[in-house]
Amino acid sequence: MELNTEGWSKDAHLVVAVSTGVDSMSLLHSLLHDYHNTYRKLTCVHVNHGLRHQSVEEEQFLKDYCRAHHIELYVKHLDLSQIVEKGNSIQHEARQRRYDWFGEIIQKIDADALLTAHHLDDQLETIFYRLLSGRSTRSALGMSLISNYKHYRVCRPLLEVSKEDILAYQHSNTIPYFEDDSNQDTKYVRNDIRQRILPTINRNPFLDTHHLLRLKDWHDNELQLLNEYAQHFITHFVFENKDEMGYSFSREAFNTLNSNVKTIVMDQLFENLKLHFAIPQKTYDEWFQQFQNNKSQFNIDVTEKWIIQIAYDTLIIMAKSVDRENSITSITIEQPGTYRFNGYKIDINQHLPETSYPLKIRVRRHGDVFKLNGKKGHKKVSRLFIDQKIIADERERIPVVVDNSNEILAIGCLYVHERFKDLIMITDNGDE
Numbered sequence: 001m002e003l004n005t006e007g008w009s010k011d012a013h014l015v016v017a018v019s020t021g022v023d024s025m026s027l028l029h030s031l032l033h034d035y036h037n038t039y040r041k042l043t044c045v046h047v048n049h050g051l052r053h054q055s056v057e058e059e060q061f062l063k064d065y066c067r068a069h070h071i072e073l074y075v076k077h078l079d080l081s082q083i084v085e086k087g088n089s090i091q092h093e094a095r096q097r098r099y100d101w102f103g104e105i106i107q108k109i110d111a112d113a114l115l116t117a118h119h120l121d122d123q124l125e126t127i128f129y130r131l132l133s134g135r136s137t138r139s140a141l142g143m144s145l146i147s148n149y150k151h152y153r154v155c156r157p158l159l160e161v162s163k164e165d166i167l168a169y170q171h172s173n174t175i176p177y178f179e180d181d182s183n184q185d186t187k188y189v190r191n192d193i194r195q196r197i198l199p200t201i202n203r204n205p206f207l208d209t210h211h212l213l214r215l216k217d218w219h220d221n222e223l224q225l226l227n228e229y230a231q232h233f234i235t236h237f238v239f240e241n242k243d244e245m246g247y248s249f250s251r252e253a254f255n256t257l258n259s260n261v262k263t264i265v266m267d268q269l270f271e272n273l274k275l276h277f278a279i280p281q282k283t284y285d286e287w288f289q290q291f292q293n294n295k296s297q298f299n300i301d302v303t304e305k306w307i308i309q310i311a312y313d314t315l316i317i318m319a320k321s322v323d324r325e326n327s328i329t330s331i332t333i334e335q336p337g338t339y340r341f342n343g344y345k346i347d348i349n350q351h352l353p354e355t356s357y358p359l360k361i362r363v364r365r366h367g368d369v370f371k372l373n374g375k376k377g378h379k380k381v382s383r384l385f386i387d388q389k390i391i392a393d394e395r396e397r398i399p400v401v402v403d404n405s406n407e408i409l410a411i412g413c414l415y416v417h418e419r420f421k422d423l424i425m426i427t428d429n430g431d432e
Contacts, residue, residue: 001169007155012112023117025177121163141219230264246318311391330362342397349423356403370408
């Protein structure tokens with residue numbers, strides 16, 4: 001039985017995950033007897049899920065085996081009782097807890113890599129499962145010989161070895177192991193694929209499950225190209241917001257992307273923002289459809305803390321605004337000076353006619369109009385905001401300066417009445 005040793009060097013300290021099943025016990029035996037010159041030190045880790053009476057016997061068996069072969073062993077007891085009581089699937093949760101604990105041990109003993117006993121038949125099962133469960137469009141189709149889990153490396157030296165070859169190796173070397181009866185229970189999806197579906201396919205002379213491996217190679221190459229396209233878009237079109245709390249990019253440019261590239265772009269940006277969950281593809285598809293509509297401004301809630309704001313041709317991923325009750329809506333000014341209003345600095349010159357006082361600085365109101373400079377007539381403030389493509393949130397913080405007769409003298413950085421151009425100066429200083 002040939003192991004793939006690409007994932008470690010001769011001076012490596014390896015940690016082997018051993019369940020006491022035929023696969024992991026055969027891997028352990030091979031490392032001890034056939035590949036002992038490929039590493040420096042070997043340590044075993046074992047997780048007792050406490051869900052079967054046999055678990056106690058398996059744990060003791062492995063302790064005795066490791067003691068006899070002078071291997072250091074670490075054992076973890078998982079308490080999954082609450083998950084079982086709720087009737088939830090334990091497989092995902094158990095896997096995450098296992099691998100988190102493996103990482104703790106690897107860090108504690110300063111090891112170089114974790115070895116698992118996943119083999120070729122597991123690979124075929126994984127490909128089949130990801131294809132038919134809809135998990136194939138955003139990640140690799142199967143497992144890799146070498147991958148990373150958080151801060152450590154995971155190696156699968158048996159990934160190109162068939163179950164048949166493992167059983168033959170076990171038989172020829174009389175390797176002791178335990179058979180997990182739950183592996184035969186087809187109520188679990190993966191067991192059903194392994195025990196019923198794949199064997200049925202292989203019994204058909206016109207079908208061969210090994211063609212799934214060719215599909216995986218093609219899929220992963222295509223996925224790599226999509227990732228490159230997505231990275232190109234992020235590099236050239238995506239900008240970090242000035243407060244480093246989000247991203248903005250062209251709505252038009254994003255809409256031209258292939259749907260799969262769009263998904264990868266969003267996945268990457270959300271990952272950068274530390275969103276620790278995946279957005280369902282169905283949700284992405286709904287968002288992408290909304291991005292294509294003719295509405296100039298609207299928001300999409302992502303989480304309780306994050307939104308996507310659509311503002312004309314710009315898509316903005318941003319943290320939700322601080323409670324607007326804290327923003328200023330109106331102040332009264334009796335004399336010249338410098339004033340602050342929602343991130344704007346407003347300088348009132350000392351030569352402003354006294355007849356204009358008291359001035360009021362406030363946010364816009366429904367029906368506000370201002371006199372056009374250099375021509376007859378007035379224009380609505382709301383129309384000015386639309387023409388200047390001011391986003392909705394910004395419209396609610398822009399200062400509008402009015403005199404004591406309620407005539408608008410200035411509107412943020414967008415307008416100053418021609419008689420007051422040297423007397424009122426407004427600059428946007430952000431949120432300082």
